[in-house]
Amino acid sequence: MVLGNYKxxxxxxxxxxxxxxxxxxxxIVTQLFAFALExxxxxxxxxAGQGDEPYKPEPVVATTVAELMEARGTRYxxxxxxxxxxxxxxxxxxxxxxxxxxxxxxxxxxxxxxYPMGMRAVPDKIALAIGIFCMxxxxxxxxxxxxxxxxxxxxxxxxxxxxxxxxxxxxxxxxAVSQIPLKLTHKFEQGGCHVCLDYVxxxxxxxxxxxxxxxxxxxxxxxxxxxxxxWGKAIEAGYFETKPxxxxxxxxxxxxxLATDKITKNQKTLDERASxxxxxxxxxxxx
Amino acid sequence: MEEKPVAEKITIxxxxxxxxxxxxxxxxxxxEGLFTLLDNYADLNYCLTLADVRDIPKxxxxxxxxxxxxxxxxxxxxxxxxxxxxxxVVALGSCAAYGNITRFARGGQWNQPQHxxxxxxxxxINVDLHLPGCPPSKEAIRNVAVxxxxxxxxxxxxxxxxxxxxxxxxxxxxxxxxACGCDLIYDVINQGICMGCGTxxxxxxxxxxxxxxxxxxxxxxxxxxxGACYAQCPRSxxxxxxxxxxxxxxxxxxxxxxKGDE
Numbered sequence: 001m002v003l004g005n006y007k008x009x010x011x012x013x014x015x016x017x018x019x020x021x022x023x024x025x026x027x028i029v030t031q032l033f034a035f036a037l038e039x040x041x042x043x044x045x046x047x048a049g050q051g052d053e054p055y056k057p058e059p060v061v062a063t064t065v066a067e068l069m070e071a072r073g074t075r076y077x078x079x080x081x082x083x084x085x086x087x088x089x090x091x092x093x094x095x096x097x098x099x100x101x102x103x104x105x106x107x108x109x110x111x112x113x114x115y116p117m118g119m120r121a122v123p124d125k126i127a128l129a130i131g132i133f134c135m136x137x138x139x140x141x142x143x144x145x146x147x148x149x150x151x152x153x154x155x156x157x158x159x160x161x162x163x164x165x166x167x168x169x170x171x172x173x174x175x176a177v178s179q180i181p182l183k184l185t186h187k188f189e190q191g192g193c194h195v196c197l198d199y200v201x202x203x204x205x206x207x208x209x210x211x212x213x214x215x216x217x218x219x220x221x222x223x224x225x226x227x228x229x230x231w232g233k234a235i236e237a238g239y240f241e242t243k244p245x246x247x248x249x250x251x252x253x254x255x256x257x258l259a260t261d262k263i264t265k266n267q268k269t270l271d272e273r274a275s276x277x278x279x280x281x282x283x284x285x286x287x
Numbered sequence: 288m289e290e291k292p293v294a295e296k297i298t299i300x301x302x303x304x305x306x307x308x309x310x311x312x313x314x315x316x317x318x319e320g321l322f323t324l325l326d327n328y329a330d331l332n333y334c335l336t337l338a339d340v341r342d343i344p345k346x347x348x349x350x351x352x353x354x355x356x357x358x359x360x361x362x363x364x365x366x367x368x369x370x371x372x373x374x375x376v377v378a379l380g381s382c383a384a385y386g387n388i389t390r391f392a393r394g395g396q397w398n399q400p401q402h403x404x405x406x407x408x409x410x411x412i413n414v415d416l417h418l419p420g421c422p423p424s425k426e427a428i429r430n431v432a433v434x435x436x437x438x439x440x441x442x443x444x445x446x447x448x449x450x451x452x453x454x455x456x457x458x459x460x461x462x463x464x465x466a467c468g469c470d471l472i473y474d475v476i477n478q479g480i481c482m483g484c485g486t487x488x489x490x491x492x493x494x495x496x497x498x499x500x501x502x503x504x505x506x507x508x509x510x511x512x513x514g515a516c517y518a519q520c521p522r523s524x525x526x527x528x529x530x531x532x533x534x535x536x537x538x539x540x541x542x543x544x545x546k547g548d549e
Contacts, residue, residue: 004531005531059485077501078482078483078498078501080483080484080485080488080498080501081484081485082484082485082486082489083484083485083486083488083489083498084485084489085486085489086489086490087489101484102484104482104484104521105484105485107521107525107530108484108485108486108520108521110530110533111486111519111521111525111530112486112489112490112519113533113537114430114452114529114530114533114536114537115427115430115455115456115518115519116420116424116426116427116519117418117419117420117423117424117427117490117515117518117519118420118421118424118489118490118491118492118513118515118516118518118519119424119489119490119519120313120316120422120424120425120426121424121425121426122424123424123426123537124426137482137483139500139501140500140501141500190482190483190501191479191480192479192480192481192482192483192522193482194479195479195480195522196482197527202531203530203531203533224534225534282478282479283474283478283480285480285521285522285523285524285525286525286526286527
């Protein structure tokens with residue numbers, strides 16, 4: 001079950017070229033939230049907006065398509081989206097909250113729904129949780145070192161960053177591409193990512209990511225009744241182009257392989273933590 | 288929902304120690320959900336705020352709110368009696384579980400200046416579950432009540448689910464009776480498992496937590512020691528066996544509460 005429970009999996013991309021112009025892959029998150037917003041399925045979404053430094057995201061409660069557009073693109077650093085989940089139901093007054101997050105953030109959302117301790121009124125107001133595939137994340141200073149020192153690109157001239165095919169790539173506004181082997185980035189990974197046992201956001205309503213689909217397209221899992229229903233309505237309304245995942249390369253085999261690799265490696269880390277000291281270990285949150 | 292004979296219900300009491308009644312208000316904040324609970328699953332057989340039963344009776348579940356003033360002998364007797372008379376003792380809210388704001392009590396106020404020392408109930412009796420929060424969320428109180436019913440009156444399958452659901456809250460009670468924003472430092476960040484999701488900042492009732500550089504920063508002079516941040520953190524406990532069924536469990540609770548597809 002390395003891919004979690006899901007009802008359906010396709011390769012897809014947004015139908016709106018304006019969304020695709022600056023989306024990381026197939027524009028799934030932006031397009032699906034835009035659809036849900038227009039249809040009244042959500043009345044706002046917590047997304048990774050622009051922070052005060054280049055490529056430093058900040059959680060934003062987006063209530064317009066324009067605000068959603070601002071949040072397009074992957075920022076390979078921490079954006080504490082769940083920090084806004086209660087506020088979205090308070091001063092923002094939302095009744096139907098959308099949230100996008102990495103697998104750990106979607107786990108946090110589900111825990112807040114099933115075991116709400118400081119989260120009054122949150123459980124019933126989560127209308128659409130979109131999860132993004134995530135292998136690991138980096139603290140901002142780690143990302144800065146990778147981009148500025150290793151790739152020799154200024155953070156402010158980067159227009160896109162991407163991890164794929166064993167490389168970390170930075171694209172600049174003037175058309176240059178700078179790449180380093182992923183191996184060089186490992187030491188900058190956030191330590192807390194090494195105990196994570198979820199690659200494809202198993203607990204989301206809909207999860208999406210680049211792996212498995214061609215460039216410009218995304219792999220999309222629909223997982224819950226809510227996710228299936230919203231996705232179905234969006235397809236019916238013509239918001240996405242889709243292909244059966246079986247018809248695209250590299251397809252689900254690669255997703256399964258990377259998910260298995262991540263879980264196997266991190267399970268080993270968890271096992272090692274149990275006997276990290278001498279007759280003593282470190283805490284395991286899962287037991 | 289079919290009507291159930293009263294005999295099948297469990298009995299729940301609300302025991303008010305040194306609390307503010309906000310935990311009881313949170314239970315009442317379930318609105319019609321509270322009536323569904325009382326119609327179908329539980330009799331409230333003790334609650335000084337709502338009913339005229341003077342002494343702590345036998346009950347299946349004691350929801351205890353507030354901490355215990357050890358300088359007040361009636362309070363000390365009450366908490367002991369609650370333990371003696373209840374099958375399951377729930378520390379409802381952060382005062383009962385962790386002391387919360389009463390940690391800062393130090394006596395010297397009229398007209399009982401000697402009332403200076405307060406302890407969480409777990410310092411005096413064995414507590415089965417912690418349900419922290421200041422206030423505790425209404426939904427969590429409802430879930431615990433429904434799960435306690437299933438644990439005591441359900442089928443084997445329901446008992447198993449209820450036991451799995453309640454386990455992390457039982458583990459919290461075993462873990463100890465001290466809480467603070469520092470828990471995030473000691474048991475999450477220092478343990479190398481914080482991943483910067485921001486849940487703690489959302490859970491904090493006094494906005495003492497901000498996320499700086501991808502990690503929580505706790506203003507410890509603002510913190511009231513409620514323990515919500517650690518309890519809510521997905522890296523304090525994350526029980527996959529329950530969490531992987533979040534959709535089915537949410538639907539089951541909704542069905543139990545008479546909420547269909549709305």
